[in-house]
Amino acid sequence: MHSARRAVIDFYREYFPNEASEVEKLEAIDSDPHSWLRGVVTPTVRRAVGTTSGGHAVAAIGDAAIAFDPLAGQGAQNAIVQVAAFVAAAASHKGEFSADWLREQFDRHWEERGNASAEVTRLFLGDRKYASHSELLFPAAAVSERVAAALFGFLSEPDRLKALKDREDVLALNSEIAGEPSDEVLSRFAPSSGFTASPLAAARV
Secondary structure, X not given: OHHHHHHXXXXXXXXXXXXXXXXXXXXXXXXXXXXOOOOOOOOEEXXXXXXXXXXXXXXXXXXXXXXXXXXXXXXXXXXXXXXXXXXXXXXXOOOOOOHHHHHHHHHHHHHHHHHHHXXXXXXXXXXXXXXXXXXXXXXXXXXXXXXXXXXXXXXXXXXXXHHOOOHHHHHHHHHHHHOOOHHHXXXXXXXXXXXXXXXXXXXXO
């Protein structure tokens, strides 16, 4: 832990000196030997309906229904969309709000939003399933503002990812969004060879 803290501080002192004073305030948590472990939250789909001790059916909402890694910000969005769909469905529903009805609402939510949210999260986590997508989308986004905006748009409209079945689909998307052949867009990308201080750093008061 202490060596990791030192590495981060040295990094900031060399490349981002204006922010180094903030990072230097970080402290190692000696009581937690696992505080520096890294990893991801595996998307988890839980039971859609539970039952109270009194026998009432209750719906799982948000993280209680589907847990996401926070990287792509799908948790809160997913919960809001799910609740909105529940309210709309309940307004026109006649009869009992049974366990079967609640389960149907969850299944509809999964098909319309939940599944796509999980897949977009996998894309941004670098899941092997989306290796070709990442190989083509992220470099293109680095050199094309249009592609970057489209990639960022997946976070609010995750279902758009479903249309990209293979490498050819991604190349076609890059070309369509950028307004030029995908190969030309990708040819402008060059991996970073280092870091530089933010041009905004000098503007800080």
